[in-house]
Amino acid sequence: MFSATSLNRKNDRNETAVRWLLGGMTGLLVLPVVVILSVLVYKGGPVISFEFLFTTPTKGMTAGGIFPALLGTVLLVICALLASVPFGIAAAIYLSEYAPDNWLTRVINLAIINLAGVPSIVHALFGLGAFVVFFRFGTSILAASLTLAIMTLPVVIVATRESLQSVPHAFREACWNMGATRWQTIRRIILPNAVTGILTGVILEVCRTAGETAPILFTGAAFFLPLLPQSVFDQTMALSLHLFVVSTQVPNMPEGVPYGVALVLIAMVLIMNSLSIALRMYLRGRKKW
Amino acid sequence: MVTVTAPQGATPHLEVRDLTIHYKQFAALENVSLEVRQNEIFGIIGPANAGKTSLLKAINRMDLFDSSMRVEGQILFNGINTRKVRNVYGLRRQIGVVFPLPVGLPLSVYDNVALAPRLAGTKNRSDLDVIVERCLRRAALWDEVKDRLMALGSLLSGGQQQRLTIARALSQEPQMLMLDEFSIAVDPVTTMRIEDVLKELKKEVSIILVTNLVQQARRLADRTAFFLDGKCIETAVTEDLFTGAVQDQRTRDYVEGRFG
Amino acid sequence: MEQNQAQSPSPPLDTRFDRLNSDWYFDKLAQVLMFIGGISVIVFIIGIFVFVSIEGFGFLAGKFEFSEFFFSPDWRPTSQTKETYGLLALMAGTASVTGFAMLVAVPFSLGAAIYIAEFSSGKKREFLKVTIELLAAIPSVVWGFIGLTIMNPLIIQIFHVPVGLNILNAGIILGLMAAPIMTSIAEDALKAVPDRYREAAEAMGATRWQMIYKVILPAAKNGLLGAILLGVGRGFGETMAVLMATGHSINLPTSVFDSVRALTATIAAELGETAVGSDHYQALFAIGIFLFAVTFVINLVADLIVRGVRKG
Numbered sequence: 001m002f003s004a005t006s007l008n009r010k011n012d013r014n015e016t017a018v019r020w021l022l023g024g025m026t027g028l029l030v031l032p033v034v035v036i037l038s039v040l041v042y043k044g045g046p047v048i049s050f051e052f053l054f055t056t057p058t059k060g061m062t063a064g065g066i067f068p069a070l071l072g073t074v075l076l077v078i079c080a081l082l083a084s085v086p087f088g089i090a091a092a093i094y095l096s097e098y099a100p101d102n103w104l105t106r107v108i109n110l111a112i113i114n115l116a117g118v119p120s121i122v123h124a125l126f127g128l129g130a131f132v133v134f135f136r137f138g139t140s141i142l143a144a145s146l147t148l149a150i151m152t153l154p155v156v157i158v159a160t161r162e163s164l165q166s167v168p169h170a171f172r173e174a175c176w177n178m179g180a181t182r183w184q185t186i187r188r189i190i191l192p193n194a195v196t197g198i199l200t201g202v203i204l205e206v207c208r209t210a211g212e213t214a215p216i217l218f219t220g221a222a223f224f225l226p227l228l229p230q231s232v233f234d235q236t237m238a239l240s241l242h243l244f245v246v247s248t249q250v251p252n253m254p255e256g257v258p259y260g261v262a263l264v265l266i267a268m269v270l271i272m273n274s275l276s277i278a279l280r281m282y283l284r285g286r287k288k289w
Numbered sequence: 290m291v292t293v294t295a296p297q298g299a300t301p302h303l304e305v306r307d308l309t310i311h312y313k314q315f316a317a318l319e320n321v322s323l324e325v326r327q328n329e330i331f332g333i334i335g336p337a338n339a340g341k342t343s344l345l346k347a348i349n350r351m352d353l354f355d356s357s358m359r360v361e362g363q364i365l366f367n368g369i370n371t372r373k374v375r376n377v378y379g380l381r382r383q384i385g386v387v388f389p390l391p392v393g394l395p396l397s398v399y400d401n402v403a404l405a406p407r408l409a410g411t412k413n414r415s416d417l418d419v420i421v422e423r424c425l426r427r428a429a430l431w432d433e434v435k436d437r438l439m440a441l442g443s444l445l446s447g448g449q450q451q452r453l454t455i456a457r458a459l460s461q462e463p464q465m466l467m468l469d470e471f472s473i474a475v476d477p478v479t480t481m482r483i484e485d486v487l488k489e490l491k492k493e494v495s496i497i498l499v500t501n502l503v504q505q506a507r508r509l510a511d512r513t514a515f516f517l518d519g520k521c522i523e524t525a526v527t528e529d530l531f532t533g534a535v536q537d538q539r540t541r542d543y544v545e546g547r548f549g
Numbered sequence: 550m551e552q553n554q555a556q557s558p559s560p561p562l563d564t565r566f567d568r569l570n571s572d573w574y575f576d577k578l579a580q581v582l583m584f585i586g587g588i589s590v591i592v593f594i595i596g597i598f599v600f601v602s603i604e605g606f607g608f609l610a611g612k613f614e615f616s617e618f619f620f621s622p623d624w625r626p627t628s629q630t631k632e633t634y635g636l637l638a639l640m641a642g643t644a645s646v647t648g649f650a651m652l653v654a655v656p657f658s659l660g661a662a663i664y665i666a667e668f669s670s671g672k673k674r675e676f677l678k679v680t681i682e683l684l685a686a687i688p689s690v691v692w693g694f695i696g697l698t699i700m701n702p703l704i705i706q707i708f709h710v711p712v713g714l715n716i717l718n719a720g721i722i723l724g725l726m727a728a729p730i731m732t733s734i735a736e737d738a739l740k741a742v743p744d745r746y747r748e749a750a751e752a753m754g755a756t757r758w759q760m761i762y763k764v765i766l767p768a769a770k771n772g773l774l775g776a777i778l779l780g781v782g783r784g785f786g787e788t789m790a791v792l793m794a795t796g797h798s799i800n801l802p803t804s805v806f807d808s809v810r811a812l813t814a815t816i817a818a819e820l821g822e823t824a825v826g827s828d829h830y831q832a833l834f835a836i837g838i839f840l841f842a843v844t845f846v847i848n849l850v851a852d853l854i855v856r857g858v859r860k861g
Contacts, residue, residue, distance in 0.1 A: 011756045018758040019668055025660030029728055030680045036687070036695055090586020098583055100356050108587050110852065111594040117779075117848035118597060118841060119786025120689075121813045125820075125837040129600035133825060150593050157590070174392040176354060178405040178457060179382030181576035188404065193395055211688025214788040214813075218820055240690045240789075247694050248793060262694050266687060273686040277679055288395045288443060369564050376573050379566035408572070 037270075040263045047260030061224060061250055066261055068228055072141075072236035073268075076216065077209045079145030079232060080152065085202060087149075088156030095157070096164040097172075097186055116154035120214040123151040127219040142232040144220025148209045155205040156198075163197020164190060196283045203276040207269045213240040223249065239265050300368065302327045302465060302495045303348065308362035310343045310352075310519075317343040320362075321521040323514055325465075330487065330496045332510025332527060334503055336548070339516035341499045345467050348497075349384045350377040367464070382409065385458030385494075389470040391450035393442035394457075398425075398434050401442040401453055405461040420460060427490065428456035429482045448479035455483065459490075466490065467497040472505065484509055503544055507531055515540045601841060605834030608634075612828050613835065622801050624815070626829040634832045636839070638799045642809030645802050646791055647784035649720025650727055654780055658728040659773065662735035667761055678733075685729035689789040696722045696794025710806045714796035717805040722794050723787055727780040734779060734855070738772020739765060775855035782847040786840065788813040812836055 055065035091108070099105040127147030137143040167190050175185040191198075222235040223245050229236045243265055247258040301324035310318040318340035325331040333341050343358075350371060352358040364371045366380065374380050382405070394401050402421045403411075411417060421438070425431040430452040434445070442453055451471060458466060468487075472480040487496060487509055500506050506513050507527060514524040515537075522537050529535060530544050542548055612634060621635025665677050696718050704713035742765050750760035766773070788811075796808025797818065816833045823830040 011759075015756050015758055019664075022660045022664035022668060025657050026664045026677060029657055029661050029684065029725075029732065030677065032725055033680055033684050033687075036691075036699075039699060087586050087589050090583050091590055092586075094583040094587030098580060099587065108590055110849070111590040113848050113852050114594050114845055115590060115597075117782050117786070117844050118594075119788060119813055119844055121786070121788040121816050122597065122601060122837050122841050122844075125601050125604070125816065125834055126597040128820070129604040129834070130596060133604075134600065150597075153590065153593065170390065170392045171394055173351070173354075173388070174394060174454070174457070175404075176351065177349065177381060177386040177388075178408075179378045179380075179461060180405070180408050181378050181572050183576045183579035184408050184572065186579075188408070189394060189396075207686050211686075211690070213688070213690040214817055217817055240688055243690050243694055244789065244793070247697055258694060258698070262691050266691050269686050269688060270683055273683055277682065288441060367564055369567055374567050376567050376569050378573060378576070379568065379570070383566050 037266070040259060040266060043256065044259030044261075044263030047256040048263065052260060053264070056226075057224065061246055062253055062257065066239065066242060066264065068225060069237040069239045069242035069261075070264070071228060072221070073210050073239040075141055075229065075236060076145050076148060076220075076238055077206055079141060080148040080209045081202065081205065083146055084149035084153050084205065085156055088153050088201075088205075089160050089198065091153075092157045092160035092164060093186060096161045097182065097190070112154045112157055115150070116158075118151075120151065120212060123147055124215045124217055124219060126150075127215060132219055138233065139218065139222075139235050140220050140233045141229055141236050142220070144216040144236075144238075145232075147215045147219045148212060151212065151215055152205045152208045155208055156201050159201020159204060160194070160198045163194040163200070166197065167193045193288065196279060200276045200279050200283075203272050203279070207272045207276075210272070211240055211265065211269050213238075213244055216241060239268070300327075301325060301365075302367070303497075304363075304365040305344070305348075306363040306365070308344070308347060308360070308364065310340065310347055310361075311359040312343075312357050317519055318347075319519045321516075321519075323521060323524055325495055325497055327495050328491055328493075329511040330491055330498055330509050332506035332513035333497065333499045333516055334501070334506050334513060334543070335516030335522075336543070337501070338518070340519040341516055342469055344516075345386065345469055345497070345499065348467065349381050349386060350374065353377060382461050383464045385461070385463035385466045387451070387454050387458050387466070387468045387471050389473045391447055391454050391474055393445055393450040393453050395441060395443045397439045398442045398445070398453065399438040402456050402460050405457065409461060424456040424459045425453075427459055427486060428452040429486050430456055448475045451475045452479065452483065455486070463494060465495045465497070467499070469499045470501055472500070472502065480505075503546070515543060517543070598838075598841060601834055601837045605831055605838050607826070608828060608831035608835045609838075612832065618835075622799075624799055624810075626819070626832055632828065634835075636812065636836065638801050639810055639812045639815055639836075641801050642795065642799075643785060643791075643811040643813070645716050645805075645809055646719045646723055646795060646811060647781060649716050649805060650723035650784045651777070651781060653721055653724030654728045654731055654784075655777055657724070658731035658776070658780070659735055661728070661732045662739060662773075662776075663761060665732070666736045666739035667757065667765065678736075681729045681732050684725070685733075687726075689726065689787060690793075692722050692726055692790040693793030696790060700794065704806075708806065712796055712806075712808055714794055715806050715808050716795070716802055718796075719791050719794040719809075719811075720805070722790050723784045726787060726790060727783045730783060731776045731780040734776035735769075735773050738769040738776065738855075741772060742768045771854050775851045778847055778851035778854065782844050782851065785847070786813060786844050788817050792817050812840060 052065045053070065054067050056068055057066065058064035095105065095108065124147065127143055131137045131143035131146050132139055171189050172185055175189055216238055220235055221238040221241045225235060225237055239261065243258060243261045246253055246261055303325040305321060305323050308318055308321045309316065321344065335341055346352055347360050348364055348371065352360050360372070371380055394404065396404065399421055402424050403417045406417060406420050422431060425434065430449060433449060442450070445453060451474060471483065475483070490496065498506065498510055510527045512524060513527040513530055515522045517539060522540055523535060525535055530540065533541060535541055617633060617635050620637055621633060622638040623633040623635040624639055625633045665674055669677060700718045700721065701713035704710065704718055746764050746768055747760060750764045755763065791811040792814035795811060795814065797810050797814060798808040799810050800807055802809050816836055820830070820833050823833065
């Protein structure tokens with residue numbers, strides 16, 4: 001009797017210790033987000049102003065704003081989305097609705113995993129070799145956004161495939177039984193019910209695209225440009241590269257500027273990401289079947 | 290195996306010849322032959338795993354979407370071999386199906402019923418209105434939903450969804466209706482109402498009624514086939530099954546409730 | 550029955566349904582387009598390999614010497630007297646930073662995964678998962694910036710070393726970057742262990758920790774291993790953060806306070822200054838081939854291991 005109670009007490013103590021240890025570790029992972037955000041807001045916040053966001057950099061980028069970089073990032077994201085979303089959604093529809101369980105499907109899945117796993121700098125090399133040199137797009141918004149598009153393709157594919165597969169199979173069978181073609185079924189029933197999930201994936205892709213630096217280094221982003229880009233064959237500045245430049249490449253940089261750039265970049269990414277998370281939660285809360 | 294042959298002159302609406310269905314190595318149906326005449330209710334009874342559902346899937350070519358399913362033999366619908374049919378979607382439009390679990394598509398009640406006509410090219414709103422009301426009435430659902438045609442079909446009660454499924458199956462004016470144990474998810478009152486609907490529908494379409502309720506087959510079917518372990522044991526005029534005028538002891542045992 | 554047949558004369562049998570209409574052709578067209586979308590992914594991955602190889606081929610056929618490339622610590626592609634293309638120091642840089650990152654990330658992300666999967670529920674679980682997801686969303690250039698501006702002075706102050714951009718700095722940064730993905734995959738693996746295992750262990754009177762340690766962890770072993778491998782792949786391929794936080798000096802490191810240079814960072818830093826087609830340019834692409842090959846293998850193995858779990 002006595003020994004059993006003692007053992008129980010020891011177990012309880014161990015249990016509590018383990019719980020605290022694991023909780024502490026989790027906390028240490030979560031903590032950096034909070035710390036980083038506070039430091040960035042504290043040091044970068046004062047720099048942010050209307051001028052900072054909407055004017056061009058001056059005096060060797062030590063003064064003025066970040067407008068060309070901001071605009072460049074937006075342009076790159078838009079062009080990359082235009083290129084990757086159709087392919088990504090088509091690939092996801094193929095995998096979810098058509099693909100038989102055979103070697104080809106396994107190879108496609110493997111390719112997606114590798115596309116996501118190849119280092120971003122290798123994507124940069126590919127973009128340089130393929131789009132800049134081989135297809136003769138030169139270092140341009142086009143070459144950079146195509147590189148980004150291929151790199152972030154897995155994000156759209158995985159999210160879209162998941163949301164397509166969350167539509168119950170019974171709906172498909174019901175449509176097929178009525179004589180609807182596969183495409184009619186996808187178009188009328190499956191896509192409308194998966195669209196929020198697909199949107200979540202697209203927003204996630206925007207996040208990834210906006211934050212990437214390495215793939216655009218040699219394919220279309222420039223350290224500094226006096227003029228805004230006029231067409232997709234021009235180079236552009238980009239927010240992510242601008243952060244790299246102002247924090248490592250420019251002497252006598254006022255301390256606040258890089259923090260300001262970092263704050264704008266991270267705010268952009270985190271807001272988009274939160275939007276996607278909120279959308280997902282809304283989706284889960286909504287009952288349609 | 291005994292098959293009641295059709296009288297001379299009446300072409301069978303659907304004819305199944307030596308049908309064998311495999312799932313990978315497992316034989317779900319072996320050498321089944323039967324025929325369904327025009328404007329009759331053809332009942333199929335038998336215990337679980339007798340291959341009843343597989344037969345229905347093979348008839349409207351759902352095997353195309355199930356890579357593990359292998360079908361041999363012939364199925365003739367209107368004299369056309371459905372195994373060789375080019376436009377399976379056209380075939381399926383002629384054959385409405387109702388499966389055991391009701392499926393209300395996540396569309397409004399109206400759109401649920403109007404979906405198939407729309408896909409087939411009916412755009413005119415007033416035409417659609419007519420079709421929707423007619424199909425819902427035929428499925429005995431109109432009175433319950435006429436005031437909420439825009440409510441989500443997938444949120445109706447189980448019994449209502451099953452009748453919605455029937456209305457949908459009727460919406461493209463099929464020549465044949467196949468029902469697979471439709472009463473599983475439906476309360477008895479609704480079941481009786483649907484049964485009345487089927488008796489009416491018989492005037493317009495041929496019906497295959499797969500059921501696990503022997504008495505349901507007795508109430509509705511003109512002729513009935515008994516399936517067991519993937520084989521069609523025998524086909525007979527329904528009343529004969531219940532008066533003992535059948536040849537196989539297993540049929541008699543099943544009908545009298547000794548197994549299954 | 551006979552009567553019934555007689556009463557309703559058979560309508561003429563309709564065989565028009567078997568015609569191929571526009572819907573049918575449209576369906577086929579859609580199928581082909583979707584198939585092209587699916588195939589495109591394979592085309593892209595092969596394209597990456599082919600284009601990187603084409604640009605790197607000149608080097609492999611010319612200046613490349615196996616023993617120098619893999620075993621010489623001297624990376625001097627711009628030397629006036631004799632160019633050398635040794636990756637050893639760069640590989641040591643990548644390996645030391647990735648290794649240190651794993652020392653940080655493996656225990657913490659496994660700990661966090663266990664905590665989230667087994668010790669938390671409801672709102673707390675949701676909150677932790679969302680935060681980890683946000684952690685994963687922070688761009689690598691921002692991490693590099695943090696290494697540069699926050700970690701650097703911190704390390705100098707705490708350890709009294711002259712430079713704070715070193716293995717320690719980059720390792721911690723990289724660990725934090727790899728942790729979210731490892732945590733979420735590890736959590737998936739733990740969640741995939743069937744509840745009956747938990748119930749059986751509880752029925753035998755095991756405490757929660759005993760249950761996790763003796764039952765859950767062994768059952769989720771492969772998934773956890775896959776998570777770690779993916780983390781390694783992530784660290785191995787990371788570019789901007791290691792470029793900014795390692796100090797970027799070629800070095801065979803002897804302590805965590807040494808600055809190093811990584812394979813990826815070398816490409817990022819030098820490619821902009823090379824002429825297209827030059828030996829140096831081609832050598833950087835050859836590094837790219839090496840990076841591609843290694844990550845390909847890591848991802849392949851990780852996928853096989855994780856999928857082995859799901860089947861079993």
